[in-house]
Amino acid sequence: MSVKQGLLALLATEPMYGAQLRSEFEARTGGTWPLNVGQVYTTLARLERDGLVEAIGEDAEGRISYRLTRAGQAEVARWWVSPVTRETTPRDELVIKLALAVTVEGVDVHRVVQTQRTATLRHLQDLTRLKQRATTHHEAAEDGDGQVDLAWLLVLENLIYAGEAEVRWLDHVEARLVREANRPRRPASATPGTTATTTDPAMGAIAGDQSTTTKGAPR
Amino acid sequence: MSSSDTTPRTDHEAILRLDNVTRVHGTDGTAVRALAGVSLAVRAGELVAVMGPSGSGKSTLLNLAGGLDAATSGQVLIEGQSIGTLKGDALARLRRRRVGFVFQDFNLIPSLTAVENVALPLELDGQRVSRARRRAVDALTMVGVQELADRYPDKMSGGQQQRVAIARALVGDRRLVLADEPTGALDSHTGEGVLRVLRERCDAGAAGLLVTHEARHAAWADRVVFLRDGVVVDSTGSAETAEALLEPTA
Ligand SMILES: Nc1ncnc2c1ncn2[C@@H]1O[C@H](COP(=O)(O)OP(=O)(O)OP(=O)(O)O)[C@@H](O)[C@H]1O
Ligand SMILES: [Mg+2]
Numbered sequence: 527m528s529v530k531q532g533l534l535a536l537l538a539t540e541p542m543y544g545a546q547l548r549s550e551f552e553a554r555t556g557g558t559w560p561l562n563v564g565q566v567y568t569t570l571a572r573l574e575r576d577g578l579v580e581a582i583g584e585d586a587e588g589r590i591s592y593r594l595t596r597a598g599q600a601e602v603a604r605w606w607v608s609p610v611t612r613e614t615t616p617r618d619e620l621v622i623k624l625a626l627a628v629t630v631e632g633v634d635v636h637r638v639v640q641t642q643r644t645a646t647l648r649h650l651q652d653l654t655r656l657k658q659r660a661t662t663h664h665e666a667a668e669d670g671d672g673q674v675d676l677a678w679l680l681v682l683e684n685l686i687y688a689g690e691a692e693v694r695w696l697d698h699v700e701a702r703l704v705r706e707a708n709r710p711r712r713p714a715s716a717t718p719g720t721t722a723t724t725t726d727p728a729m730g731a732i733a734g735d736q737s738t739t740t741k742g743a744p745r
Numbered sequence: 746m747s748s749s750d751t752t753p754r755t756d757h758e759a760i761l762r763l764d765n766v767t768r769v770h771g772t773d774g775t776a777v778r779a780l781a782g783v784s785l786a787v788r789a790g791e792l793v794a795v796m797g798p799s800g801s802g803k804s805t806l807l808n809l810a811g812g813l814d815a816a817t818s819g820q821v822l823i824e825g826q827s828i829g830t831l832k833g834d835a836l837a838r839l840r841r842r843r844v845g846f847v848f849q850d851f852n853l854i855p856s857l858t859a860v861e862n863v864a865l866p867l868e869l870d871g872q873r874v875s876r877a878r879r880r881a882v883d884a885l886t887m888v889g890v891q892e893l894a895d896r897y898p899d900k901m902s903g904g905q906q907q908r909v910a911i912a913r914a915l916v917g918d919r920r921l922v923l924a925d926e927p928t929g930a931l932d933s934h935t936g937e938g939v940l941r942v943l944r945e946r947c948d949a950g951a952a953g954l955l956v957t958h959e960a961r962h963a964a965w966a967d968r969v970v971f972l973r974d975g976v977v978v979d980s981t982g983s984a985e986t987a988e989a990l991l992e993p994t995a
Contacts (some may be wrong), residue, residue, distance in 0.1 A: 640971065640979050647796075648981045650964035658944075686961055693960035701798065 845914030
């Protein structure tokens with residue numbers, strides 16, 4: 527998430543100073559991605575340099591408020607209508623761990639999977655309790671507060687769906703390992719006519735390795 | 746705690762208890778061990794979710810818990826009463842009064858309207874038709890489909906049928922609610938509504954056992970138990986409680 531776009535979007539609602547931007551950002555995203563004040567100020571400095579925001583003077587306590595310039599407004603408008611791209615695949619420790627587990631001799635992959643599944647479900651239980659509380663609060667809230675609750679609920683639900691996706695993937699990994707363990711193995715010198723499964727692009731290059739390395743994984 | 750304990754039960758005690766339960770389907774050559782030595786307790790106010798791959802024994806566990814199937818060995822206790830010792834009539838009465846089921850398919854009776862489906866267990870139990878009907882309407886209201894009271898199942902969507910089935914499971918004073926994939930065919934919003942109703946019923950003092958494939962739904966439970974090949978392999982309960990609860994009382 528770019529801090530830059532977040533601050534610009536907040537400044538589109540009204541001029542704000544740094545600490546205010548930080549607390550608004552955190553209130554609306556439930557504090558899930560805390561910002562430090564330094565990060566806010568360096569970002570504001572960059573935005574000012576690029577002509578997207580401008581300072582509109584200090585208040586009595588010496589706090590400088592910023593507002594969007596025309597270019598800043600255009601940037602916010604562009605952001606709302608552009609899809610978020612995920613060009614770089616973030617390095618995910620769990621994925622790396624399992625990829626290594628199936629290729630390293632003697633690792634109990636099923637146990638790795640189950641340990642993770644239990645932990646992820648515990649995390650989901652915590653998130654669900656937070657969600658229940660936020661829902662109750664949201665239903666009782668006045669309009670203004672209600673909007674902030676709604677933002678927090680959406681963030682929580684995103685984390686819940688991500689956790690669920692992780693569990694589904696773990697289920698899939700486990701099912702695939704069982705299938706691999708039961709797969710009849712062909713001698714290394716298979717005839718060309720029987721190589722269909724190993725050249726299946728969906729299986730990728732790793733699949734061939736798996737059949738030899740998952741043998742040791744206890745069922 | 747002894748399983749033959751007859752002292753008055755407190756809320757801390759299990760409404761449902763499985764002690765070392767095994768279920769073998771078929772005989773000898775074709776025998777399938779659907780459940781192997783499972784112990785589990787669900788207390789008042791608690792919702793427990795069961796997860797596991799297809800064929801791991803989830804439905805078998807639920808059917809045994811509700812007295813729809815009999816254990817090959819071990820025992821099932823509902824409110825301290827071992828159901829294996831009950832005669833057919835007594836077992837049927839216990840099921841009707843104390844246990845609510847939501848099945849993997851909805852299992853509504855096609856020739857009865859929604860409210861008649863929900864009122865049926867109460868009427869079978871000898872309640873006056875008018876009173877049973879009133880309570881059935883209350884249950885339908887609780888799951889948000891009161892306006893469908895006079896509709897027949899084939900004139901309802903899958904989600905609506907499922908909510909009627911849940912109303913039927915919750916009607917009356919059932920203290921044990923068993924649900925097998927109750928959110929199966931539902932969209933995420935309707936599915937969550939089902940979980941909310943189940944959760945509320947448990948918060949109000951019922952014990953719930955929920956089978957689901959969806960982690961998002963299992964997360965509404967106080968505890969998630971994982972089954973594989975008929976065996977409990979793990980649970981999200983704290984290590985201490987899990988051990989205490991999973992310890993057979995034999
Ligand atoms: N009446 C029966 N006769 C023989 N085998 C049975 C019978 N009922 C269930 N089984 C077997 O017992 C095992 C457990 O079945 P069960 O229905 O409990 O699985 P499940 O976990 O509910 O699966 P699913 O997620 O597919 O509903 C399976 O191997 C199944 O084939
Ligand atoms: Mg089943």
